[in-house]
Amino acid sequence: MHIDEVDTDPSLVGWLVAAQFPQWADLPIEPVHSAGTDNAIYRLGDDMAVRLPRIEWATANVDKEHRWLPRLAPLLPLAIPVPLARGAPGEGYPWHWSVYRWLEGENATIDRVDDPRQAATDLARFVAALQRIDPNGGPPARRGVPLATRDALTxxxxxxSQRMLDTDAVTAAWEAALEAPGWRGPPVWIHGDLQSGNLLAHRGRLSAVI
Known part of the structure; x- marks a missing residue:
């Protein structure tokens, strides 16, 4: 949760959709409780999702997502979110927001994939395909930078975290990571947060990357 977070609820989403996309006004709206910390997500009918930034700095992603995700999606072996419509501020909500195509699945934790090795292979193919896409004109990344730039913060x-972690072990792991060579190749697309909360599994297979 964030200090300056904007509250949302199904009623607000319903008002926004009805005012700006009346063709979808009669569809049911349900909150998605597995949504991340930067955006609130609501299922809209069976086939769509509404995504609203919770905090001001997350709004910068709306433009990037509408520009780039439709270009990336057909070039990747796993599904990714594809925006269908862009909403404007209104009904007391201060920022732009999006309607996306709904992606079936649940967070791809180890217990939700039938074959973890196959899931790892599928994810590796996704990363390789992403890196083959021409990055020319792509947005600058906050992640994928040399770890040394984050040494003091880490x-x-x-x-x-002394009361929660074996700080000697964590420090040793961090120092080992700092020894990894930096990226010396040409710029490539990266995801930046490939953890289970950003992966979906459907019918036992890795199905989508969020």
Whole structure:
């Protein structure tokens, strides 16, 4: 949760949709409780989802997602979110928001994939395909930078976690990571947060990357 987070609820989403996309006004709206911390997500009917930034700095992604995701989607072996419509501020909600095509599945935790090795292979193929896409004109990344640029911040975080972690072990792991060579190739697309909360599994297979 964020200090300056904007609250949303199904009623607000219903008002926004009815005012701006009346063709969808009669569809049921349900909150998606597995949504991340930056955006609130609501299922709209059977086939769509409404995604609203919770915090102001997350709004910068709306433009990027509408520009780039439709271009990337047909070039990738796993499904990714594809925006269908862009909403404007209104009904007391201050920012632009999006309607996306709904992706079936649940967070791809280890217990939800039938074959973890196959899931790893499928994810590796996705990453390889993503890196083959021409990055010319792509948005600058906040992630994928040399770890050394985050050394002080990481050490401060480790030091503040003494009651929760074996800080000696974590420090050793961090220092080992710092020894990894930096990327010396040409720029490529990266995802930046490939963890189970951003992966979907459907019928035992990895099915989508969020």
């Amino acid at each position: 050490r401060d975080a480790i030091a503040s």
